[in-house]
Amino acid sequence: MPLPDYNLHEAMEVVVIGGGISGMASAYYLSQRDGVEVTLCEQGENIGHGSTPRAVGGMRSLYSTPVHVNLSLIALDVWNSFEEDFGISIDYRNNGYLFGVVDRTQYEYLRQDIFMQNQLGAQTEFITPEEATEYVPGLNTDRYMALGWDPEASQADPHACLQAFSKLARENDARILTEHKVTDVLQDGTDKVRGVEINDGEKEIDADYVVNAAGPWGHRVAAMAGVEIPITPKKRETTVMEPEQKLPDTAPLTIDLGSGAYFRPWDGDTILAGGHFKADDPDVDPDDPSSFADDVPLDFVEMAMTELEKTSSYFGMDTRIVRGWSGVYAITPSNHPILEESVPGFVNNAGHSGRAFMHAPATGQVVADLVTEGETDLVDLTALRTDGLQDRRGQLPIPYRQDTYN
Ligand SMILES: Cc1cc2nc3c(=O)[nH]c(=O)nc-3n(C[C@H](O)[C@H](O)[C@H](O)COP(=O)(O)OP(=O)(O)OC[C@H]3O[C@@H](n4cnc5c(N)ncnc54)[C@H](O)[C@@H]3O)c2cc1C
Numbered sequence: 001m002p003l004p005d006y007n008l009h010e011a012m013e014v015v016v017i018g019g020g021i022s023g024m025a026s027a028y029y030l031s032q033r034d035g036v037e038v039t040l041c042e043q044g045e046n047i048g049h050g051s052t053p054r055a056v057g058g059m060r061s062l063y064s065t066p067v068h069v070n071l072s073l074i075a076l077d078v079w080n081s082f083e084e085d086f087g088i089s090i091d092y093r094n095n096g097y098l099f100g101v102v103d104r105t106q107y108e109y110l111r112q113d114i115f116m117q118n119q120l121g122a123q124t125e126f127i128t129p130e131e132a133t134e135y136v137p138g139l140n141t142d143r144y145m146a147l148g149w150d151p152e153a154s155q156a157d158p159h160a161c162l163q164a165f166s167k168l169a170r171e172n173d174a175r176i177l178t179e180h181k182v183t184d185v186l187q188d189g190t191d192k193v194r195g196v197e198i199n200d201g202e203k204e205i206d207a208d209y210v211v212n213a214a215g216p217w218g219h220r221v222a223a224m225a226g227v228e229i230p231i232t233p234k235k236r237e238t239t240v241m242e243p244e245q246k247l248p249d250t251a252p253l254t255i256d257l258g259s260g261a262y263f264r265p266w267d268g269d270t271i272l273a274g275g276h277f278k279a280d281d282p283d284v285d286p287d288d289p290s291s292f293a294d295d296v297p298l299d300f301v302e303m304a305m306t307e308l309e310k311t312s313s314y315f316g317m318d319t320r321i322v323r324g325w326s327g328v329y330a331i332t333p334s335n336h337p338i339l340e341e342s343v344p345g346f347v348n349n350a351g352h353s354g355r356a357f358m359h360a361p362a363t364g365q366v367v368a369d370l371v372t373e374g375e376t377d378l379v380d381l382t383a384l385r386t387d388g389l390q391d392r393r394g395q396l397p398i399p400y401r402q403d404t405y406n
Pocket residue numbers: 017018019020021022023041042043044047048049050051052053054055056057058059180181182183213214215216217221236237238274326327328329330350352353354355356357358359
């Protein structure tokens with residue numbers, strides 16, 4: 001799209017909507033660009049009002065499409081040296097990632113995917129169940145044909161990462177405004193964005209560009225600019241458990257591709273464990289407090305334990321459930337995000353399903369490119385445009401490629 005003429009402006013004003021990791025990383029990378037003034041608007045009393053602090057904190061390159069692998073490689077490059085580069089602790093652990101393969105169909109798909117990942121520069125490979133016990137000593141080796149292993153994958157604390165990007169953005173003079181709910185996107189007669197309305201008319205903020213990073217509210221914010229994006233908000237739950245035996249602090253995030261059950265080491269002797277097990281998966285309202293609950297229902301715990309017990313010896317009658325919570329995935333038909341300038345001056349960075357946390361340093365850089373250059377050479381965005389989403393639906397043939405893997 002042609003760039004607007006900024007000659008009359010002293011600076012380019014950009015409003016980022018959403019104080020989660022997508023918005024904050026976008027704000028940070030925008031604030032690094034010359035002549036860009038950034039204001040981030042968050043509707044909540046604090047940043048992190050959405051899913052970000054509720055994520056499990058896994059990052060990986062094990063994906064089935066090149067664009068996801070490329071986003072991961074760019075993001076991991078940032079995450080893997082974040083603490084050294086910025087001097088901020090994010091509870092970073094370079095523990096790797098394991099995908100447990102339970103049948104031949106999964107094996108064949110993962111074999112093709114690992115080949116593609118390696119072509120793009122990822123160090124992923126298959127390892128045997130016996131080799132995997134070096135990382136997860138209690139693994140049930142009888143269950144798995146093989147495991148996909150991603151040695152460069154990591155884990156971190158998503159809340160700490162959000163705070164870190166907020167600090168870095170503020171150091172670059174970005175304004176972070178809480179209790180600023182964007183209630184309209186203001187456009188001129190040609191649909192070009194000219195600002196946002198806050199709190200139902202309380203005030204307006206002028207902007208040359210507006211970035212939609214509203215997570216599971218993303219479709220509602222896009223509608224304010226007359227843009228339809230197919231995001232469906234879906235509830236996802238996780239639990240903190242004390243396992244039957246200590247899971248090493250160095251253990252990878254381990255996912256069972258048969259059920260989607262996962263676990264990773266967390267604080268002290270505890271682990272985070274969860275998955276999505278129910279056949280029905282209704283859309284939820286992100287404004288309903290039960291979507292962001294601070295507990296989990298008993299039937300979720302029962303289903304999780306049934307599947308987790310199959311994976312390893314960490315789960316059984318003596319496992320203690322400490323607590324749990326839920327958050328909301330922003331799912332699109334292709335399970336890929338929408339990353340594009342949809343109408344002049346309005347950039348979508350939403351619909352990331354279960355991946356916005358890990359991909360945020362990459363998507364933030366892409367947003368900064370789109371706003372300041374009108375294009376990016378970091379990744380091919382073809383599959384991430386609104387007009388590409390429906391076409392890709394048929395390319396997701398097997399269940400593990402839905403929000404667990406893809
Ligand atoms: C249990 C669970 C486990 C997960 N595990 C992982 C994981 O291991 N790895 C990973 O990468 N991802 C994971 N995710 C997914 C991850 O949490 C999300 O993809 C990510 O946090 C979304 O970030 P976001 O910034 O796009 O959206 P959010 O964090 O939801 O932030 C959106 C923000 O926009 C604000 N907002 C909305 N509308 C407006 C408005 N009109 N005006 C102003 N502000 C507005 C909201 O208040 C909110 O703060 C997990 C999610 C859950 C629930």
